[in-house]
Amino acid sequence: MNFDASPDDDRFRADVRAFIESDLPGDIQRRGRHDYHSSRADVDRWMKILNRRGWSAPHWPVELGGTGWSALQRHIFQDELRRARAPILDRCALDLLGPVLCRFGSREQQQRFLPPILNGDSWWCQGFSEPGAGSDLASLTTRADLEGDHYVVNGHKIWTTEAHCADWIFALVRTDQSVKPQAGISFLLIDMESAGVTRRPIWSIDEGLTLNEVFFDKVRVPAENLLGEPGAGWSYAKFLLTNERTTSAVVSHTKRDIEQIRHLAGSTPTPSGLVIDDPAFALKLARLEADVFALEWSVLRVLLAADGDTGTAAVSSLLKLRGSELSERAALLAAEAMGELGLAAMPDPDSLYRMPGNAAMPPIVDDEAIGVSARAMFRRATTIYGGASEIQRSIIAKTILGL
Amino acid sequence: MDFALTHEQRALADSVRRFCERHYDPASRRALIESGTHFSAENWRAFVDLGWIGAGVSEADGGFGGSAIETAIILQEFGRALVLEPFVGFAALALQTLVALPVGETRDSLIAAILAGEAYVALAHGEPASRGDIELCSSVAEETARGWTVSGHKSLVLGGAIASAYLVSARNGEGIALFLVQAGAAGAVARPYRSIDNHLVAHLHFEAAPATLVAQSSVAGAAIAAGHAQALVCICAEAIGSMDVLMEITGEYVRTRRQFGTTLGSFQAVQHRMADMLVELELARSTLYYGLANIAVSGPERGHALATMKAVVSAAALFVGRNAIQLHGAIGVTDECIVSHHYRRLTVIAALFGNESLHLQKLSELRKPIWRAEPMEELL
Numbered sequence: 112m113n114f115d116a117s118p119d120d121d122r123f124r125a126d127v128r129a130f131i132e133s134d135l136p137g138d139i140q141r142r143g144r145h146d147y148h149s150s151r152a153d154v155d156r157w158m159k160i161l162n163r164r165g166w167s168a169p170h171w172p173v174e175l176g177g178t179g180w181s182a183l184q185r186h187i188f189q190d191e192l193r194r195a196r197a198p199i200l201d202r203c204a205l206d207l208l209g210p211v212l213c214r215f216g217s218r219e220q221q222q223r224f225l226p227p228i229l230n231g232d233s234w235w236c237q238g239f240s241e242p243g244a245g246s247d248l249a250s251l252t253t254r255a256d257l258e259g260d261h262y263v264v265n266g267h268k269i270w271t272t273e274a275h276c277a278d279w280i281f282a283l284v285r286t287d288q289s290v291k292p293q294a295g296i297s298f299l300l301i302d303m304e305s306a307g308v309t310r311r312p313i314w315s316i317d318e319g320l321t322l323n324e325v326f327f328d329k330v331r332v333p334a335e336n337l338l339g340e341p342g343a344g345w346s347y348a349k350f351l352l353t354n355e356r357t358t359s360a361v362v363s364h365t366k367r368d369i370e371q372i373r374h375l376a377g378s379t380p381t382p383s384g385l386v387i388d389d390p391a392f393a394l395k396l397a398r399l400e401a402d403v404f405a406l407e408w409s410v411l412r413v414l415l416a417a418d419g420d421t422g423t424a425a426v427s428s429l430l431k432l433r434g435s436e437l438s439e440r441a442a443l444l445a446a447e448a449m450g451e452l453g454l455a456a457m458p459d460p461d462s463l464y465r466m467p468g469n470a471a472m473p474p475i476v477d478d479e480a481i482g483v484s485a486r487a488m489f490r491r492a493t494t495i496y497g498g499a500s501e502i503q504r505s506i507i508a509k510t511i512l513g514l
Numbered sequence: 515m516d517f518a519l520t521h522e523q524r525a526l527a528d529s530v531r532r533f534c535e536r537h538y539d540p541a542s543r544r545a546l547i548e549s550g551t552h553f554s555a556e557n558w559r560a561f562v563d564l565g566w567i568g569a570g571v572s573e574a575d576g577g578f579g580g581s582a583i584e585t586a587i588i589l590q591e592f593g594r595a596l597v598l599e600p601f602v603g604f605a606a607l608a609l610q611t612l613v614a615l616p617v618g619e620t621r622d623s624l625i626a627a628i629l630a631g632e633a634y635v636a637l638a639h640g641e642p643a644s645r646g647d648i649e650l651c652s653s654v655a656e657e658t659a660r661g662w663t664v665s666g667h668k669s670l671v672l673g674g675a676i677a678s679a680y681l682v683s684a685r686n687g688e689g690i691a692l693f694l695v696q697a698g699a700a701g702a703v704a705r706p707y708r709s710i711d712n713h714l715v716a717h718l719h720f721e722a723a724p725a726t727l728v729a730q731s732s733v734a735g736a737a738i739a740a741g742h743a744q745a746l747v748c749i750c751a752e753a754i755g756s757m758d759v760l761m762e763i764t765g766e767y768v769r770t771r772r773q774f775g776t777t778l779g780s781f782q783a784v785q786h787r788m789a790d791m792l793v794e795l796e797l798a799r800s801t802l803y804y805g806l807a808n809i810a811v812s813g814p815e816r817g818h819a820l821a822t823m824k825a826v827v828s829a830a831a832l833f834v835g836r837n838a839i840q841l842h843g844a845i846g847v848t849d850e851c852i853v854s855h856h857y858r859r860l861t862v863i864a865a866l867f868g869n870e871s872l873h874l875q876k877l878s879e880l881r882k883p884i885w886r887a888e889p890m891e892e893l894l
Contacts, residue, residue: 112518112519112583113515113516114806114808115515117515121886121887190885190886191885194885366884367884369884370885373881393878394874394875394878397874397875397878398825398874400822400877401801401821401822401825401826401873401874401877402826405797405798405800405801405804408800408803408804409797411517411800411803416517422796422799426796429793429796432793433793503789504785504786504789504790505782505789507789507792507793508779508785509785511792512765512779512785512788512789512792513765514765514779514780514784514785
């Protein structure tokens with residue numbers, strides 16, 4: 112055991128930082144300070160810049176577009192992207208679908224689907240959840256029946272993130288009704304422009320649009336779009352989720368939030384000074400910081416895990432659970448740091464998708480303050496998506512504690 | 515950076531665990547408590563002979579050339595067994611304060627005597643109003659015709675009940691300096707008592723007690739801080755070891771104890787409580803690593819890491835400790851049950867050298883940069 116920082120890693124960090132500082136366009140960076148979901152236009156521009164450098168998907172296999180970086184280097188890269196407020200990339204494609212395609216996709220599927228993802232030319236969404244299959248995913252009912260060389264898909268997906276602007280959806284569908292629930296599920300790639308696909312926006316608590324319902328009515332999908340083996344969809348989905356081992360901690364995001372909270376609390380007046388000097392607020396912020404440093408060192412333990420370290424499983428299991436709680440706490444504290452302005456409704460004024468209603472915005476000029484209250488509301492979802500906290504606790508109890 | 519123990523570190527952990535299994539089973543520990551001594555000179559001799567006292571001391575100073583990591587490994591095992599001897603007081607707090615002083619005759623001979631097991635030296639620094647804040651010192655030193663004397667009150671002195679000498683901090687007009695006072699010297703009164711964890715400590719009262727100057731005020735403050743840094747890491751490592759055992763014992767208990775026709779562990783309320791305990795424990799362990807990574811760093815980085823560590827470990831210790839008892843039910847609050855002893859030790863550790871609140875307050879004053887490679891000085 113030793114904790115000496117490696118000069119190589121520090122050099123790597125410096126290189127990444129220098130690249131981002133020189134190549135991230137100023138207007139994109141400015142919008143990155145706002146707490147809204149990055150627009151597709153910004154993400155696409157940034158993806159093309161990253162792709163020229165070969166850094167779109169560092170975690171993919173080198174031969175399919177990855178970088179060959181160590182786990183720690185990939186973490187440092189993420190850390191620097193958040194520090195610079197670069198746009199949040201298409202996670203569905205890069206982090207969820209990408210590794211599955213790289214591992215289980217056919218050569219043809221890889222050649223067809225991976226390059227457009229790397230270049231920001233195609234966007235993906237994930238069709239897993241259904242109205243009757245949330246945490247209990249295996250009970251999904253969307254079906255795909257083989258007719259000749261096409262699957263015919265009928266069903267209803269919900270909570271589909273970014274479906275409103277996605278070109279493709281990777282969906283879990285039931286291709287075999289006769290076997291036990293997990294065994295009849297396949298992993299199908301569906302063009303969102305296909306006839307019979309309908310999207311319905313679900314406006315969320317922040318008045319923003321990320322969630323959708325997607326309806327499939329006799330949608331014909333070429334059989335070649337089935338990924339891997341029929342009936343193996345469940346195991347691909349499980350593989351997909353294990354790839355979130357450390358990213359689900361969102362620790363670099365929350366670090367950025369702390370920096371922002373300090374900034375906001377340091378510029379918001381109180382009757383006796385500034386919010387940051389209020390002892391009660393300072394104590395809350397200090398506890399959040401301590402928890403985030405604890406989380407970051409937990410992430411490091413997983414990234415640098417020695418083979419056969421029995422503690423790694425225990426640490427991995429807590430990252431999503433605690434990371435999601437801290438993410439929400441940070442967003443709420445940022446709103447609190449703004450004083451009463453933190454109560455103002457702030458739907459994204461630049462979004463192409465707006466709920467009908469009063470569009471007046473509060474008088475906020477600080478880029479770091481724009482969108483804070485919307486994000487505080489949106490983050491209420493963190494302990495629900497990606498496996499609710501109750502599910503996470505049960506997993507820990509079962510797999511780690513043996514209960 | 516490597517989180518895995520080296521071969522030597524693994525051997526050290528194994529040897530401490532073997533010792534504790536042989537000499538620190540619950541019956542032996544209870545005998546030590548019932549004898550009223552709370553200390554075994556034989557055990558201490560073993561600590562010396564096995565090289566544990568000097569594990570974190572450089573070879574130049576007569577130690578074994580290890581670092582705080584080796585000391586933490588020892589303390590983690592001690593935490594599992596609830597060792598009563600004042601290892602933290604003698605081998606971390608006092609010894610590492612001395613080690614941090616510039617080389618000199620008094621310092622060197624004291625270190626040699628401690629490493630040889632010939633002297634039991636306790637650091638007498640904390641005072642009744644300190645509450646873990648090491649800046650406070652209201653004891654005073656005066657230079658007389660016959661040499662220095664010190665006067666004042668020192669509270670919760672670890673090992674103070676059995677120390678052969680005290681390393682006492684006192685103000686001498688220029689600042690806080692360190693003095694050596696022999697136990698039993700005129701004007702030095704020790705009131706031994708037990709803390710709730712069955713460790714024997716002492717309240718010391720000095721009234722113009724004759725003293726030898728060990729360190730001038732120019733160097734004493736930094737040395738006291740260094741000694742406390744080591745002690746903080748020690749008690750946090752000890753807490754981790756204690757929590758590890760509580761998870762094991764409690765897990766075993768809820769897997770086997772039956773109520774309502776089934777095991778306790780089959781109830782989701784119990785499962786989720788234990789999951790939360792594990793989360794707190796592992797996050798606390800992560801901050802121990804953060805503390806260890808920065809203990810040798812000079813400047814505010816060390817302060818930030820240690821304050822983070824102590825705040826997180828203190829809260830986790832109380833959480834894991836109290837819930838371990840909760841899941842045991844009534845047996846958990848009995849003296850017979852080892853779980854109650856772990857909780858008592860964890861309660862003391864949570865408050866020792868500053869509780870969660872004190873260390874959060876320190877953190878809020880430090881405002882460390884969030885991203886690596888941004889020096890702290892830029893913000894200060």
